[in-house]
Every structure is written in C-alpha cells, then in structure tokens.
Amino acid sequence: MVDLRELIQKVLQAKNKLELQNLKTQFLGKNSQINQEFKKLGSLAEDERKTRAASLNNEKQKITEAINSRFKELEKSEINQKLQKDKVDVTLPARERPNGKIHPVSQVIDEISSIFSEIGFSVAEGPDVETEYNNFTALNTPEDHPARDMHDTFYLDGNKKILLRTHTSPVQIRAMLSGKPPFKIIVPGRTYRCDSDQTHAPMFHQLEGLHIDKDITMGHLKGCLDYFVKEFFEVKKLQMRFRPSHFPFTEPSAEVDIGYRLENGRIIVGEGDKWLEILGCGMVHPNVLKNAKVDPKKFQGFAFGMGIDRLAMLKYGINDLRSFFEADYRWLNYFGFDPLDVPTNYRGLSR
Numbered sequence: 522m523v524d525l526r527e528l529i530q531k532v533l534q535a536k537n538k539l540e541l542q543n544l545k546t547q548f549l550g551k552n553s554q555i556n557q558e559f560k561k562l563g564s565l566a567e568d569e570r571k572t573r574a575a576s577l578n579n580e581k582q583k584i585t586e587a588i589n590s591r592f593k594e595l596e597k598s599e600i601n602q603k604l605q606k607d608k609v610d611v612t613l614p615a616r617e618r619p620n621g622k623i624h625p626v627s628q629v630i631d632e633i634s635s636i637f638s639e640i641g642f643s644v645a646e647g648p649d650v651e652t653e654y655n656n657f658t659a660l661n662t663p664e665d666h667p668a669r670d671m672h673d674t675f676y677l678d679g680n681k682k683i684l685l686r687t688h689t690s691p692v693q694i695r696a697m698l699s700g701k702p703p704f705k706i707i708v709p710g711r712t713y714r715c716d717s718d719q720t721h722a723p724m725f726h727q728l729e730g731l732h733i734d735k736d737i738t739m740g741h742l743k744g745c746l747d748y749f750v751k752e753f754f755e756v757k758k759l760q761m762r763f764r765p766s767h768f769p770f771t772e773p774s775a776e777v778d779i780g781y782r783l784e785n786g787r788i789i790v791g792e793g794d795k796w797l798e799i800l801g802c803g804m805v806h807p808n809v810l811k812n813a814k815v816d817p818k819k820f821q822g823f824a825f826g827m828g829i830d831r832l833a834m835l836k837y838g839i840n841d842l843r844s845f846f847e848a849d850y851r852w853l854n855y856f857g858f859d860p861l862d863v864p865t866n867y868r869g870l871s872r
C-alpha cells in the first residue's frame with residue numbers, strides 16, 4: 522500500500538527542482554510503487570478492479586497535484602532570489618566615452634581592408650626589416666638596376682643585405698613562397714625611404730595588392746581599382762586614367778591618376794579638370810613569379826601599390842603629411858576617429 526500522506530509530505534518539503542524531479546520519478550515513474558499497484562489490477566475481479574483503479578487514479582492525481590504545486594512554489598522563490606541578486610543600482614553614473622582616438626591612417630587601413638574584403642581579398646603582412654633580396658632582387662631589380670637609386674634605401678648593415686623595406690612589394694614574394702596559387706591579397710604596412718618634406722616622410726604607409734590566378738588580365742586590374750576608388754571616396758562617378766610607366770616587377774606597368782577639382786581650396790575627388798596620381802600597378806613580371814616559385818606559364822596576374830597616407834590626406838582634408846607622425850594630441854583629437862565606430866561597407870565608411 523502507498524502511504525499517500527507521507528509521499529505528499531515529502532513532495533512538499535522538496536528543497537529544489539532537482540530533488541522534486543527525483544521524487545517524481547520515485548513516486549510516479551516506471552518503478553514506483555503506485556505503478557506496481559496498477560499492474561496488479563489485471564488479476565483482480567471486475568468489481569474490485571473498478572474501485573481499486575479509481576482509488577489508485579485518485580492517489581496518482583493527488584501526488585501529481587502536490588508535485589505541480591511544489592514546482593510552482595520553487596520556481597517563484599528561484600525568481601525572487603535572482604531578482605534579489607540582480608539588483609541594479611540606478612544611481613551609478615553612466616560609463617564615460619573612451620578618451621582615445623583612432624589615427625586617420627589606422628582608420629583608412631580599416632576602411633581599405635573592408636572594401637577589398639568585399640571582393641575576396643584577404644589581408645597579409647610582412648616585416649618592416651627586410652632582406653635586400655626580397656625588397657629588390659626577387660622583384661626583378663638586380664644589383665645595378667637604376668630603380669634602386671630612386672628608393673633612397675635605409676640599409677641596416679655594412680654589406681647592404683638587410684634594410685628597412687622601401688615598399689610593401691616584398692610581401693608579394695613572401696606570400697607566394699608560403700602558399701600555392703591562386704593568390705588574392707592586400708598588404709597594408711609601414712615603408713621607409715630617406716626622404717622628408719611636406720608630402721614625404723621617412724616612414725610612410727603603403728598598401729600592396731596582388732591577384733594571381735590562371736587568367737587574370739589588365740581588365741580585372743582596372744575593374745578592381747575603379748571599384749576600390751569609388752567605394753573609398755564614396756563617389757558614383759570617377760575619372761581614372763592609366764599612364765604607361767615602369768616598374769621592374771611589372772610588365773606592362775602603369776601609374777593611375779584620378780580626376781579632381783578644387784572647390785574653395787578643397788579637393789573634390791571624382792571629376793574635374795585636374796589629375797592626381799594615386800598608385801602604381803601592372804601585370805606581375807614573369808621573373809617575379811619564377812623567383813616566387815609560381816609557374817608563369819600557368820599563372821599570371823596583377824599587382825598594385827598605393828600610398829595610404831596620401832589617400833587619408835585626400836579623403837579627410839589633411840594638408841601636411843608630417844602632422845600624421847607628430848603625435849600631437851590636439852591634432853589627433855580633431856582628426857581622429859571614435860574607437861567604437863569601426864568602419865564597414867554596410868554601416869558606412871566615414872563619419
């Protein structure tokens with residue numbers, strides 16, 4: 522026989538939901554006493570069976586009711602406990618805005634990365650201290666090549682084997698040597714040349730682009746740059762011209778100008794009667810591919826390199842390149858960006 526009062530007593534004293542759950546299994550589950558009693562019904566005479574079944578059902582219902590009511594009680598006290606713990610002190614002051622600002626160069630690198638990632642480029646990096654081999658020789662710029670003089674290199678050793686990279690192009694070599702084609706990367710980073718005036722700093726920033734695959738053409742290069750410049754300057758119309766040029770590591774090579782006009786001394790990018798050079802580019806020279814262990818008979822593609830600081834100056838109306846690197850807090854406060862406002866193509870790139 523089931524001692525109903527005792528069972529119900531136990532249920533009502535259950536301290537938490539887990540204990541209650543265990544009691545439920547014990548009192549109503551497959552192996553519970555009441556279940557055993559139900560099984561015995563079959564062997565009883567019909568009259569007896571009916572009354573016995575009714576009383577068993579009654580007991581079962583009472584237990585169930587007790588369990589349900591205890592469950593509700595426990596739930597309520599749990600919520601109350603939580604509310605007690607989660608008290609919010611509404612008298613606390615609001616959190617202050619962070620004090621720091623994002624430097625325009627960092628901001629522009631984020632913007633550029635976001636724009637190129639939309640069309641499948643990933644970001645690669647390389648060291649500032651490079652070998653002479655990666656910076657020049659592997660890029661088809663042999664020892665006696667005049668292009669070496671144009672770069673005003675900072676050498677770090679007497680043998681001129683180690684240097685501060687003069688452009689981000691050596692990362693082309695590093696990237697290709699450390700993977701298999703196709704390659705589709707951009708490389709933002711610091712670069713160094715012994716040069717300093719209003720538009721040149723000894724340390725500046727470049728962005729390299731490299732896209733190598735089976736049938737990449739100059740047409741792809743053009744489309745890619747047109748897309749980038751329009752997105753970056755947030756303009757719908759853009760005049761762009763490719764001027765034939767020379768770089769040892771590309772053939773053919775071109776320099777790219779974009780159209781602009783002046784309005785009250787401000788540069789308006791997109792259309793106009795003036796041209797501004799923004800980058801160098803071309804089809805990667807077969808010798809460069811060979812040096813980077815890529816078969817030029819199977820693969821080809823384009824590369825480009827642009828000055829990031831220049832782009833930042835143009836977009837945000839900053840006149841002197843040197844102010845970028847003076848670490849003047851007032852300047853940074855004025856030209857800097859909110860650290861919580863990360864640029865994306867969806868939310869907008871600039872403020």
Ligand code: PHE
Binds near residue numbers: 771803
């Ligand atoms: N590295 C070149 C420079 O610094 C730019 C460039 C990169 C040109 C890639 C062509 C291809 O001037």
